[in-house]
Amino acid sequence: MRSDRTLRVYLWLVVGVAMPVLVLAALAAVRGFDGRPRGTVAVIVIVFCLVLIAGELWPIPVARGKGAGDDLTVSSTFGFGLLFVAPVFIAMMAQAVALTVDALWRRRPLDRLAFNIAQYALAYWVARAVYAAVAKVPFTPMHPAPLPALLPSAAAGTAFLLVNNTLVAIAVAISVQMRLGRVLLDDLKWQITTSAPLLGLGPLTVQAMMWTPASIVLLLMPIIALHHSGTMLMNREREARRDALTGLANRTVLHIAGTEALQKSTGGTALLLLDLDHFKEVNDTLGHGVGDQVLIAVAQRLPGAVGPLDLVARLGGDEFVVLARGVDSASEALALANRICSAVNVPVALHGVAIAVGCSVGVALGPAHGDSVQDLLRCADVALYQAKSTRGAVAVYDGTADRHSAAELGLQADLAMALAHAGAGQVWVAYQPQLSIASGRSTSVECLVRWRHPTLGEIQPDHFIPIAEGGALIHRLFELVVDKALGQLVEWDRSGLVLTASVNVSARQLSNAGLPETIRRCLDRHGIAPRRLILEVTETRLMSDPARSVEIIVELRKQGVQISIDDFGTGYSSLAYLQRISADELKIDRSFVQEIDDPGVANIVRSTIDLGHNLGYRVVAEGVEDADTAVRLADMGCDVLQGYLIGEPVAAQDLPAQIDAMVWVPRGRVLRDVDDGRTVLPINLRRAMALPRRAVRDSAV
Numbered sequence: 001m002r003s004d005r006t007l008r009v010y011l012w013l014v015v016g017v018a019m020p021v022l023v024l025a026a027l028a029a030v031r032g033f034d035g036r037p038r039g040t041v042a043v044i045v046i047v048f049c050l051v052l053i054a055g056e057l058w059p060i061p062v063a064r065g066k067g068a069g070d071d072l073t074v075s076s077t078f079g080f081g082l083l084f085v086a087p088v089f090i091a092m093m094a095q096a097v098a099l100t101v102d103a104l105w106r107r108r109p110l111d112r113l114a115f116n117i118a119q120y121a122l123a124y125w126v127a128r129a130v131y132a133a134v135a136k137v138p139f140t141p142m143h144p145a146p147l148p149a150l151l152p153s154a155a156a157g158t159a160f161l162l163v164n165n166t167l168v169a170i171a172v173a174i175s176v177q178m179r180l181g182r183v184l185l186d187d188l189k190w191q192i193t194t195s196a197p198l199l200g201l202g203p204l205t206v207q208a209m210m211w212t213p214a215s216i217v218l219l220l221m222p223i224i225a226l227h228h229s230g231t232m233l234m235n236r237e238r239e240a241r242r243d244a245l246t247g248l249a250n251r252t253v254l255h256i257a258g259t260e261a262l263q264k265s266t267g268g269t270a271l272l273l274l275d276l277d278h279f280k281e282v283n284d285t286l287g288h289g290v291g292d293q294v295l296i297a298v299a300q301r302l303p304g305a306v307g308p309l310d311l312v313a314r315l316g317g318d319e320f321v322v323l324a325r326g327v328d329s330a331s332e333a334l335a336l337a338n339r340i341c342s343a344v345n346v347p348v349a350l351h352g353v354a355i356a357v358g359c360s361v362g363v364a365l366g367p368a369h370g371d372s373v374q375d376l377l378r379c380a381d382v383a384l385y386q387a388k389s390t391r392g393a394v395a396v397y398d399g400t401a402d403r404h405s406a407a408e409l410g411l412q413a414d415l416a417m418a419l420a421h422a423g424a425g426q427v428w429v430a431y432q433p434q435l436s437i438a439s440g441r442s443t444s445v446e447c448l449v450r451w452r453h454p455t456l457g458e459i460q461p462d463h464f465i466p467i468a469e470g471g472a473l474i475h476r477l478f479e480l481v482v483d484k485a486l487g488q489l490v491e492w493d494r495s496g497l498v499l500t501a502s503v504n505v506s507a508r509q510l511s512n513a514g515l516p517e518t519i520r521r522c523l524d525r526h527g528i529a530p531r532r533l534i535l536e537v538t539e540t541r542l543m544s545d546p547a548r549s550v551e552i553i554v555e556l557r558k559q560g561v562q563i564s565i566d567d568f569g570t571g572y573s574s575l576a577y578l579q580r581i582s583a584d585e586l587k588i589d590r591s592f593v594q595e596i597d598d599p600g601v602a603n604i605v606r607s608t609i610d611l612g613h614n615l616g617y618r619v620v621a622e623g624v625e626d627a628d629t630a631v632r633l634a635d636m637g638c639d640v641l642q643g644y645l646i647g648e649p650v651a652a653q654d655l656p657a658q659i660d661a662m663v664w665v666p667r668g669r670v671l672r673d674v675d676d677g678r679t680v681l682p683i684n685l686r687r688a689m690a691l692p693r694r695a696v697r698d699s700a701v
Ligand code: C2E
Pocket: 432, 447, 448, 449, 460, 461, 462, 465, 478, 481, 503, 504, 505, 506, 536, 566, 567, 590, 622, 623, 624, 625, 642, 643, 644, 645, 649
């Protein structure tokens, strides 16, 4: 994938270069060294080799700041020390053994091992060559070796760090697609403050050991202390950076790593947002303990499905994020997303029971879709929603399908202005009358918000409500609609028109704990009885945070406010939903009402009306556009009708006239249009009902 090929070529290239150097070093060792090390030198060589291997296996964990951590090995200290007393080949070999043992123990990939051996071999070789040149001594140390000289040691140490780090930095730059200079620069402070002093200990250690080999005990003590405190510090830091349940990185780490990738990578960065399917049901039916086990199992699968340098984080709940660097195209990101899905979509076996696990993934690509982690998360969230709603498992963010495009962000700002200057009347409320079949009168209205944009003209609520929901505007918008509606009720009361107001509540509002209080204040301000306010909620609005929404609904009903279940029948689990909340009214969605000529749909409508009644609800049919439909609904026992037939949404001042225009039609009577005296026939009404003049005319024969 991605730059993997280039990386592999590079790794093997370094190995290729190191091969002859190793052979040369071996030859030099055989030729230049007068016999095997003896006495103190032999002790030093053996001790150093052992400590070098131990150092590689038990690195000192250290924090690198900004939430990143690293391992510090003391192996190079002793490898470097070896250069002063033994042929360079011995340091190379000791290092190779240490790296091999470590790689086998930690199951690291073998191509990396070959590279690491080569990288150290080259670094040691260059370091010794520089030392020999500056100190003017032979390449292979004489026996017994003289004490290391200070300046040449410094030069050799610098050469070692330079070669070692550059070789690694090139590999990093290739794999995360960053500029080499940038990688080296980022690493510089770390090298100067940490690696260099450790390396400097090498010649000092040789000096001390030559004084007495027992000094190794004194030398190891501070290293062990450092190891101990480093581990403790790292554990604490790891806790702050890890998700407690799964041990994956948390939001903070994602933020830091993502920001770095976006700012420093020369290639693209993909952010994959993963959400488990039906996790809530697992939690609800099998308990949180099992839910946690499923999350842990998924967390364990993810790292194996992504690249070694990709970051896996858990945001909370059943949401995970994978941050992948060097992803330049949607197809690469999709391939990764599919790999993740196949890894996750394997049942989790718990106590002998297999629990099905599935996931959906939303993908956003930086910098194409955003240059901050927040932006990418938002885009990935939109893509995830698209994936879930199309029932596909993965989707890449599609800007054109996103409601929050740049133009709409502009609209959001405009809407904020319009709401801040509510007096200017850009945002107003239209009222649509509802007809109570039993009384034959209009006793209620639905309040529908309208926005007259100064340059764009009328904008439909279906268009701007989601924009308001994207920001915090929805709260202000809702308050404005309720306030205007209740104020209007008071005004109509004065003229003798007593109505009930239905107001739509959006998803964001329903999870707002302050909603009951807001409504109480509004009702008090206008002195309106709570029963005269009906809040229309929909299933999708309820679903975003079901437990919270249900609590708020219970609270509102306690207050005396009525609840209406809007757009009933369009959700995908409407019956479950009915069981969850208690309401006062059920509104059959207009998609059913408008298809009522279809016998199947008619059956559904009839059953829904019965269902509503059995639950003790008033049943409203919306979208009633013609008299035949009105009659059928009345026949089926529907309580309230709403739709263009009854009246269109109009400004407050036009509503009384519209209500007056309704004609009282007694049951089973021949109808006479009051305007032109024509006889209209025959609507076989079984109950008395009112119809507006237009309806009477429509059904004329
Ligand atoms: P809704 O709650 O289903 O509102 C009824 C919609 O149906 C209104 O559209 C209304 O004009 C339209 N309608 C009424 N009678 C008929 C009919 O006979 N035939 C047809 N085809 N349509 C009819 P509108 O005003 O464009 O509102 C659209 C949606 O915007 C509403 O759907 C509601 O979900 C939302 N909305 C409107 N006002 C508000 C509000 O103040 N707050 C919130 N959160 N949402 C609102």
